[in-house]
Amino acid sequence: MESSLEFSSSLGSASSLLSRCRTFKVLVIGDSGVGKTCLTHRLCAGEFPRRVEATIGVDFRERVLDVDGEKIKLQLWDTAGQERFRKSMVQHYYRNVHAVLFVYDVTCPASFGSLTSWVEECRQNSIRQEIPRFLVGNKSDLRDPRSAGGQVCQERAMSFARAHSMMFFETSAKRPPNRRAAYQQDKVEDIVVAVGAKLKRQKKVLAANSLAYGGSFKVPNKKRAEKELWACC
Numbered sequence: 001m002e003s004s005l006e007f008s009s010s011l012g013s014a015s016s017l018l019s020r021c022r023t024f025k026v027l028v029i030g031d032s033g034v035g036k037t038c039l040t041h042r043l044c045a046g047e048f049p050r051r052v053e054a055t056i057g058v059d060f061r062e063r064v065l066d067v068d069g070e071k072i073k074l075q076l077w078d079t080a081g082q083e084r085f086r087k088s089m090v091q092h093y094y095r096n097v098h099a100v101l102f103v104y105d106v107t108c109p110a111s112f113g114s115l116t117s118w119v120e121e122c123r124q125n126s127i128r129q130e131i132p133r134f135l136v137g138n139k140s141d142l143r144d145p146r147s148a149g150g151q152v153c154q155e156r157a158m159s160f161a162r163a164h165s166m167m168f169f170e171t172s173a174k175r176p177p178n179r180r181a182a183y184q185q186d187k188v189e190d191i192v193v194a195v196g197a198k199l200k201r202q203k204k205v206l207a208a209n210s211l212a213y214g215g216s217f218k219v220p221n222k223k224r225a226e227k228e229l230w231a232c233c
C-alpha cells in the first residue's frame with residue numbers, strides 16, 4: 001500500500017481512538033539495485049513486484065502488525081539509491097526516523113563496501129546510536145554455493161552488524177532457494193517482526209528523538225512530536 005508521510009489523523013473521533021496505534025518511520029537505505037523496492041514490497045504486500053523501476057526520491061509503503069496484542073504501523077521509506085535521485089531530499093528522509101534498514105546485495109561486494117558511507121550519512125544526519133538499525137543482505141537466492149567469489153560472506157556481514165549494533169538478516173525478496181523454502185520465506189517476515197518488536201520497546205527513546213529532530217526543520221513542538229508517533233491505523 002502506498003501512502004504519504006503527512007498522515008492525516010482524525011484523533012478527535014471516538015472510532016479512531018479505538019483503532020489508535022503507533023506509527024513508526026522506518027528508513028530503507030542502500031546502493032541502487034540492491035533490492036530496496038522489492039524488499040519493502042515483500043515486507044508490506046507479501047509479494048515480489050512484477051516490475052520495478054529505479055526509485056526517484058522516495059516511495060512509501062505501510063504494514064500494520066500486531067506485537068503482543070498492540071497494533072503497530074510501520075511506515076517504510078523506500079529511498080532512491082542513485083545519488084542523482086536523492087541529493088536534494090536527503091535531509092527530509094532522515095527527519096523523525098525511528099529505525100533504519102541498511103540493505104546490500106549479497107552478490108555485490110561493492111554494495112556491502114558502501115555500507116560505511118550509508119552509516120556515515122546517518123551520522124551526518126544526526127541518527128543517534130539508540131535508533132534501532134537492521135542489516136539486510138538481500139538476493140540470497142542468487143548465492144552460488146559452489147563458489148564464494150564475488151559474494152559477501154555471512155561472517156563478514158555479521159561482524160559488520162556487531163560493530164555497528166545492528167541486527168542482521170540475510171534473505172531474498174524474490175524467492176527462496178528450493179531446498180530451504182520455508183526457512184527463507186520466514187526470514188522476510190522475521191525482519192518485520194524484529195523491527196516491530198524492537199520499536200515497541202523503544203517508545204521513550206523514540207519520543208525523545210522526535211523532539212530532537214523537530215528542531216532541524218521547525219521549532220520543536222512537543223505536542224506535534226507526540227502526534228507523529230501516535231496515529232490511527
Ligand SMILES: Nc1nc2c(ncn2[C@@H]2O[C@H](COP(=O)(O)OP(=O)(O)OP(=O)(O)O)[C@@H](O)[C@H]2O)c(=O)[nH]1
Nearest residue numbers: 032033034035036037038054055081139172173174
Ligand atoms: N534474484 C533477485 N533479484 C532481486 C531481488 N530483489 C530485487 N531483485 C532485482 O534487483 C533489481 C533492483 O531491484 P530494486 O528493488 O529496484 O532495487 P533498489 O535498491 O530499490 O534500487 P533503486 O531504486 O535504484 O535504489 C530488480 O531487477 C529486481 O527484480 C532478490 O531478492 N533476488
